[in-house]
Amino acid sequence: MRTLTPMQIYMLLPKTNCGECGFPTCLSFAFNVASGKANIFACPYLSEEAKRKLSEALAPPIRLVTIGVGEATVKVGGEKVMHRHEDKFYNPTAMAFAVSDTLGDEELKEQVKTIENTRFERLEEVLKTDLIALKGTSEDPERFAQAAKVIVENTSLPLILCSFNSEVIESGLKICGSKRPLIYAANKDNLEVMAELAVKYKCPLTIREPKNLDALAELVKKAKDVGVEDIILDVGFKDLKETLRKLVTIRRLAIEEGTREYGYPTIAFPSLAVFKSDSLADFWEVTVAASLLVRYASIVVLNGTKPWRILPLLVLRQGIFRDPRIHPRVKPGLYAIGSVSENSPCLVTSNYALTYFTVKSDIEASKVPSYLLVIDTEGLSVASSVAGGKFTAEKIAEAIKEYKVEEKVKHRTIIIPGLAARISGKLEELTNWKVIVGPRDSSELRTFLRKILP
Amino acid sequence: MSRWSSRIVEVKIGATKTEGGSRDKVIVVGGESDLPLFGSSEDLPHPPVISMDVFDCKIPLPRVLKEPFSEVLEDPAEWAKLCVNKYGADLISLHLVSTDPNVLDRSPKEAAKTVEEVLQAVKVPLIIGGSGNPEKDPKVFEEVAKVAEGERCLLASATLDVYKEIAAAALAYGHSVVAFTPVDVNLAKHLNRMLMSIGLPPNRIVMDPTAASLGYGHEYSFSVIERIRLGGLQGDKDLQMPILVGVTNAWGAREAWLKDPSLGPREYRGPIWEAVTGVTYLLAGADVLMMMHPIAVSLVKRVIDNVFRGEKIPTKEVHEWLKEVI
Numbered sequence: 001m002r003t004l005t006p007m008q009i010y011m012l013l014p015k016t017n018c019g020e021c022g023f024p025t026c027l028s029f030a031f032n033v034a035s036g037k038a039n040i041f042a043c044p045y046l047s048e049e050a051k052r053k054l055s056e057a058l059a060p061p062i063r064l065v066t067i068g069v070g071e072a073t074v075k076v077g078g079e080k081v082m083h084r085h086e087d088k089f090y091n092p093t094a095m096a097f098a099v100s101d102t103l104g105d106e107e108l109k110e111q112v113k114t115i116e117n118t119r120f121e122r123l124e125e126v127l128k129t130d131l132i133a134l135k136g137t138s139e140d141p142e143r144f145a146q147a148a149k150v151i152v153e154n155t156s157l158p159l160i161l162c163s164f165n166s167e168v169i170e171s172g173l174k175i176c177g178s179k180r181p182l183i184y185a186a187n188k189d190n191l192e193v194m195a196e197l198a199v200k201y202k203c204p205l206t207i208r209e210p211k212n213l214d215a216l217a218e219l220v221k222k223a224k225d226v227g228v229e230d231i232i233l234d235v236g237f238k239d240l241k242e243t244l245r246k247l248v249t250i251r252r253l254a255i256e257e258g259t260r261e262y263g264y265p266t267i268a269f270p271s272l273a274v275f276k277s278d279s280l281a282d283f284w285e286v287t288v289a290a291s292l293l294v295r296y297a298s299i300v301v302l303n304g305t306k307p308w309r310i311l312p313l314l315v316l317r318q319g320i321f322r323d324p325r326i327h328p329r330v331k332p333g334l335y336a337i338g339s340v341s342e343n344s345p346c347l348v349t350s351n352y353a354l355t356y357f358t359v360k361s362d363i364e365a366s367k368v369p370s371y372l373l374v375i376d377t378e379g380l381s382v383a384s385s386v387a388g389g390k391f392t393a394e395k396i397a398e399a400i401k402e403y404k405v406e407e408k409v410k411h412r413t414i415i416i417p418g419l420a421a422r423i424s425g426k427l428e429e430l431t432n433w434k435v436i437v438g439p440r441d442s443s444e445l446r447t448f449l450r451k452i453l454p
Numbered sequence: 455m456s457r458w459s460s461r462i463v464e465v466k467i468g469a470t471k472t473e474g475g476s477r478d479k480v481i482v483v484g485g486e487s488d489l490p491l492f493g494s495s496e497d498l499p500h501p502p503v504i505s506m507d508v509f510d511c512k513i514p515l516p517r518v519l520k521e522p523f524s525e526v527l528e529d530p531a532e533w534a535k536l537c538v539n540k541y542g543a544d545l546i547s548l549h550l551v552s553t554d555p556n557v558l559d560r561s562p563k564e565a566a567k568t569v570e571e572v573l574q575a576v577k578v579p580l581i582i583g584g585s586g587n588p589e590k591d592p593k594v595f596e597e598v599a600k601v602a603e604g605e606r607c608l609l610a611s612a613t614l615d616v617y618k619e620i621a622a623a624a625l626a627y628g629h630s631v632v633a634f635t636p637v638d639v640n641l642a643k644h645l646n647r648m649l650m651s652i653g654l655p656p657n658r659i660v661m662d663p664t665a666a667s668l669g670y671g672h673e674y675s676f677s678v679i680e681r682i683r684l685g686g687l688q689g690d691k692d693l694q695m696p697i698l699v700g701v702t703n704a705w706g707a708r709e710a711w712l713k714d715p716s717l718g719p720r721e722y723r724g725p726i727w728e729a730v731t732g733v734t735y736l737l738a739g740a741d742v743l744m745m746m747h748p749i750a751v752s753l754v755k756r757v758i759d760n761v762f763r764g765e766k767i768p769t770k771e772v773h774e775w776l777k778e779v780i
Contacts (some may be wrong), residue, residue, distance in 0.1 A: 003572060137777055236772075237769050239766055241491075312730045319672050358708070441708060
């Protein structure tokens with residue numbers, strides 16, 4: 001990450017030593033700002049010029065770009081590091097589904113509905129797609145405008161308007177320009193007119209240059225000269241390796257070298273690798289998208305809306321963009337699930353949040369009210385914590401005491417996960433409780449719990 | 455010029471006749487001087503390899519995963535042949551699950567016989583996995599290492615519980631080991647140090663830092679792999695070994711096999727779950743991928759062929775895509 005030196009900061013200050021910032025001189029203020037002890041905006045007399053320079057210098061090396069307005073606004077970019085363990089990744093890769101403007105209005109409505117309904121709940125978050133890419137397949141400005149109209153009337157999801165024909169793009173912008181769609185795309189042939197449209201409608205603009213990165217930087221400079229600020233980069237897709245390498249390279253240039261021309265989010269099209277003749281086409285699109293997602297594509301545009309294709313990508317994204325410093329875990333303790341009584345069965349599991357929520361929902365599905373004893377496995381799943389010696393008979397015995405399980409239930413029987421079968425003997429020894437080895441996967445609890453009822 | 459001062463150690467798996475084994479060829483993994491896609495192709499001298507899993511007895515597997523192997527599930531030698539001849543496995547990972555006292559409690563001698571049969575059936579290098587039972591594994595490995603003497607197999611796995619016995623078996627009979635630790639860079643370092651301290655050279659160690667399934671701790675494993683690799687490149691000698699991942703773990707995710715029509719057909723969900731899990735670890739720096747479903751294997755192979763071997767992958771122009779009606 002780039003930082004400013006005390007002298008660079010000092011040069012931006014009014015140099016009047018007024019003291020209103022709480023420091024005796026502008027110079028000492030500058031030193032304190034540089035070391036992070038003071039906030040630059042404590043100076044009430046910063047010039048507009050200084051503010052602009054500062055916000056530029058303090059901005060993340062990859063610009064944060066927003067697409068859309070209101071609740072469905074999508075944020076991309078704003079990234080600061082190459083690897084998530086160095087800090088975290090800030091804004092999840094946006095998933096866009098493509099539709100053609102040649103579809104009839106009814107078909108379009110159907111597609112939009114399918115895209116809207118493609119959502120899954122996981123770890124108390126709703127996983128869903130973010131954008132609709134409207135392709136100007138017809139090359140007809142009127143048809144394109146009509147399709148854009150149908151879409152914005154039926155969804156709040158922001159649009160990517162896709163065409164290299166500026167008339168097509170403008171007719172779309174006339175319909176939904178106020179909703180901040182992403183324009184796809186300016187290239188070396190249409191840059192000026194597309195850039196002007198982006199400025200006129202205050203919309204983010206994609207700049208596409210598949211030739212090489214120098215040529216891309218040239219186009220970015222030109223667009224900036226016209227006044228475009230929110231830019232998305234498309235490095236092209238002649239070959240998967242080449243595209244991935246370019247994505248890695250521009251990310252490094254932006255983050256490690258501070259090169260402004262490359263400091264923008266990126267867009268990639270896994271669907272360009274998909275051919276109908278390929279028997280694995282649908283699988284391949286997902287595989288390609290996954291590799292783009294972990295190697296820095298900020299937006300991926302997909303063809304298919306099938307749940308089995310999108311779910312693995314949404315789950316991958318949820319994990320990779322999770323803050324690595326925060327382990328998703330629940331508090332260890334004894335949880336009552338359903339209206340429990342002193343005869344309710346008692347199960348034990350790990351405190352990895354996903355494990356807990358999964359087991360909880362399976363107990364609920366069984367309709368057998370149960371106690372769930374959650375032990376502290378440091379946020380690891382059952383399998384990992386058994387292997388890592390963090391899911392032990394000793395810990396369970398302690399937890400039974402600590403959470404006073406013997407006061408809550410009359411029986412002395414505990415159900416352990418099938419994956420922890422090996423600790424059953426030890427646990428019986430330590431507690432004198434009867435230990436039942438439960439199923440290896442908690443989905444079987446539905447039948448298992450009903451079966452063991454007295 | 456690489457941006458790093460250090461290089462990952464090269465580990466050989468398998469031995470040919472002239473080297474005292476009976477394999478057709480030797481597989482070399484490691485040798486990297488940067489992460490995939492970060493440096494040049496010289497930074498990645500050996501493409502990652504796929505080892506297909508074979509089990510020595512019936513174990514609970516999802517139906518979709520069993521199907522491609524339905525004819526051979528009770529015959530590890532035939533199973534291995536199918537993986538090599540039909541699905542293009544670079545190696546076979548034979549898991550001696552049946553030796554577990556809680557499974558079939560088969561004797562080390564019986565396990566050794568299975569290893570012999572597989573060695574005869576296929577000529578690719580072998581990874582030999584135990585049952586994971588810390589009492590039984592040492593006895594099993596002593597026996598199977600002996601019958602496979604000179605074949606330079608990977609014995610999986612040395613853990614903090616049983617590293618001494620596994621390393622001893624490897625040293626006595628000319629094998630290497632997989633060092634397994636549960637998603638923890640420091641434990642991985644520690645185990646490598648322990649292994650080296652009892653005489654196992656770094657070029658006979660492959661690290662398995664635990665490959666969690668997509669959605670079930672995948673991001674932890676992904677970051678641990680990146681951290682291990684970057685640590686090794688930055689000069690940490692305890693992290694300079696190649697990395698192995700058990701991608702088949704992906705099938706542990708309920709999304710891969712659970713009957714739930716709202717998620718789409720299971721025939722597709724399982725293979726894609728395994729493929730996404732595999733390809734992400736591949737790009738993070740994994741060298742050996744243990745996998746199972748043929749569709750997932752061919753998808754990951756495509757990425758290996760393209761990213762690591764430089765074979766072009768057909769794509770279409772974006773203009774062409776814009777014209778497609780979908």
